[in-house]
Amino acid sequence: MLKFLVLGLLALNILVLPPVRAHGSAPQESTLIFAGNMPEIVNTEHGNYGNLAGLLQRVRQQQNHTLFVFSGGSLGPSQMSSFDYGSHIIDILNSLEPDLMTVGKREFSFTEDELSLRSHEAAFPIVASNLYDPLVKTNLEGLYDSILITKGQKKIGFICIVASDVIQEYLLPRVTVLEPRRVIERLSTQLRQQGADMIVLLYSEQQDYYTQLLDNSQIDLAFRTTTISDTANTDTAIQHPKIFALSEHGRALQVNIQWPQSPKAALVVTSKELLLRDYPQDPGVGHQVRQYSARMGRLLNHRIGSLGINANTLRGSVRTEENAFANFIADAIRSATKTDIALINGGAIRGNKAYLANSIITRQIIRQELPFRSRLAILSLTGEQLSEALEHSVSAAETMEGRFAQVSGLTFSFSLSAAPGKRVTNIKIKDQALDPSATYTMGTSDYLAKGGDGYLVFLNAKPVGTLTSTQPLISDIVINTIQRQQNINPSLDARIVRLD
């Protein structure tokens, strides 16, 4: 219901805002196109970069002073980005010529250094206002703290706030996220001093004081970079006439700003949501996308084996129960690491698909299933630590969080009705009851080994071998395993039993 209300509000939003300081007296209108969250370049359902380019071309033809703000959230994860860490997105964006790109959480899919590398590929500024890299004692290399875009006579300043949970979510080892309020106040002042006619804030994580900042005119407009549909389940987002957001994927927001003709006149902001698929593909960008698709096909469309039986990687399965396909992956990890057990988070398996028996498995499928560039890691941990990890694994099974463990070499039962900390029972390794004081070796992903998905217990486990540079990608290990076996038959063997 809320969704429809917001959609209704945003579909055609006409705002009359208090006057902003104007430079020059010529009557002007600026158009701002806001889009983002497009990690997949080929999306026939919602429209793709070709459609976005078509849209931009049309708007740019119609409006002289068009700003294109790309709200990020696109460098990963995707099949192609699992190869090039999002370079192809930057390349396509270079063709779309955004005025700026903001940094979303997904931009950190491949560590902060990769984002810095992407910024050097981008022929447009990438903005993140509240990051601090202790290595260079300032923002991440290549990123802008803020940007002042001049369109015609008008200067619009952009501040982009990165969500604080990105550190935990993407296990960023170095960078820190600064508290937004001070950053916004400082940058807003700076931008005003540089002659900004308007200051736009972009964010993904709601802060209560944003409305206050808007009301105080410290910022003039705000865009939430996550879509309403993405946050619908947990949405407590404050509604404010100056806060804009896309209702769902496959859309762009066109915001028209009518600059006041006199200092006392009001600024009029209107917005409408445009469906990307309604716009014809730009031939150049369409060609570029096709080239990338072909390249992706070349990289990924290799038959590596076949599936002997039905299997699935549905989100509801890999994150709540034993899953045959996940068993296969966990077994492959255990085999490659030659460890007692293997454990992988269900959230690492992203395909969300059902496969029929006799399906051909291509490299593409595995890259789709394992889009993160997680590498093998080996830990040596005690039975007690393992037990703690399994408790953590099932702790959010009801909300289908990615932490649910898929395992190999061990069996356990769990009951969600039991008290926290006592949900996991009957843990066995090689048919022997788990010995809390014994030490076991475990193959897993480097992500979990670094405490990802809340597996902080693994931070206390002892790494075996090197975690850093020598381990191959888990996806490559799985591909190699399938290629060796040719026909795989992932099966359930009651290694995880839910008791209630």
Added chain:
Amino acid sequence: MFSRFTGTRLSLVSVFSASLSVVFLLFLILSWLTFSRLLNFESILVNISEQALPKIVSSSQLYGEAARLLEFADLFSDSTSEVGERRAEQKLTAQVNVIKAFSNSYFNNEFFETQLEIINIELIEFSELIKERLTTQKKLMLREQQSSQLFAQAFSLSNGTNENIAKQQAEQVNWLSQLSQAMVMMNRALISGRLQEVRGLFSALEEKLDAIQITNIKSHNAEQKQQVIRDLNRLLFEANGLEALSVGLLRLNGREIGRKNFLHHLIDDYTRLLEHSAKEIEADIFAQTSATVAAVKQQRLIIGSVIVLTLIVLFIIIMIMQRRVLTRLRQISNMVHSKTLGKNEAVLLSGNDEISDLADAFTIFANTIEIQKQKLEHMSMSDGLTGIANRRALDMRLLHDIELSIRHKSDVAVLLMDIDNFKAYNDNYGHSAGDECLKHVCQVVCQVLRRDSDFVARYGGEEFVCIMPHTDINGAKDIAHKIIQTLTDVNLPHQFSPTKPYVTMSIGIAVSNAKQVLMPDTILNHADTALYAAKKAGKNRFEEYSAPAL
């Protein structure tokens, strides 16, 4: 006597054959085990030295070679001229071929082949991208030079012969100022790294150039100026103009960096996978070697056990031989030795085999000899006619009994008997009848002597001697009387005897006792003396010895 336990027959030949077979079999097993394990060990060592180690070395080399791809890729992308790009490409292609050859010969892994093929295609495309960038760069430089020339030409355009100097100067200043601004804009656009800035600057530049055209239209060399501006406009904004080239170059630069990074990742992934495979091979080989070491240890244990078993079996066989053959042979030897010494010890010889057969044969043989010996002894100690002891036996017995009587302080009585008138018997009845008579008399005497300890011997001719231990003179007289009486009763006819018409006998009695011990010769002499007395007294009687009066 000899005796033995008999059981199931167990031939020594079988025992020897079985023992030797077992020893031979154990030896065979031991030899086979040792030899086959040695062969196995040799093949493993050969495998390690000829295949595994080279494979480890090669996989490490391959990893190293693949890692070098990154260097070449960097060299490739950093090339600023076509020559440099071409040389880098050649090196890169050569390197890819080296890796391909390596990979094919050592891994034979489809995944690696595909990955390498992909890297190769990516490299080719990367090469094309670099070429495109270099071409664009060249074109851009050319356009920049052309635009500089045009600007220089524009700056040199004077206002000619305009009569209004002030106006002329003002126009000239304006012209130069506008041109300068346009040039600054163009230079800013050319050095900007941001597309939208470039676009904005070129857009502003376009407007600026339009403005220049309009304001200077009435100048005296307006035509030239307009031409320059038109040329500049074309140079800047046509399809392949400076703006398009600048934007294109920015995109190509970004794409090239992206591709380079991508290639880095691709090669990196490939090398890591190679490294992983190399490590797997290494681990496999180590596992194989460890397994071999474990197997060798086990085999060593097996061989050791077989050796111990062989030794135990050999020991047992030696013990059996010792027990069944040597000990028993020694027993037989002892038996023989004992026999040769004349001892008659009982020997226990168990078993049922050739040795027991030999022992049995020897026992039978020895027994035969013993019987024959006893027979001989008997023959040498007895009288051939009557079968009773002869004189030799008498001497031995008399000495023995006298010695015994001395120890026992008892009496020994000796009866010396002589058939009366035996010569007349022989002469009249013949010697054969005489011999018969002797036998009869002998029977009579033996009949009277009932005790086992009593002894009768033929003393010679028709004389007989009785030795009676533990018999005093009265006992002796009693026996003598019985003998004479029995002869009378028997009544062997002797028609030619002057004494009686039947055979009679005279007996001399002598006794040795504790008071007067008589040695054999003496007692026989005394008995002979008494006999003589009996003969003298009329025969068919007995007389005891009485010492002659001094």
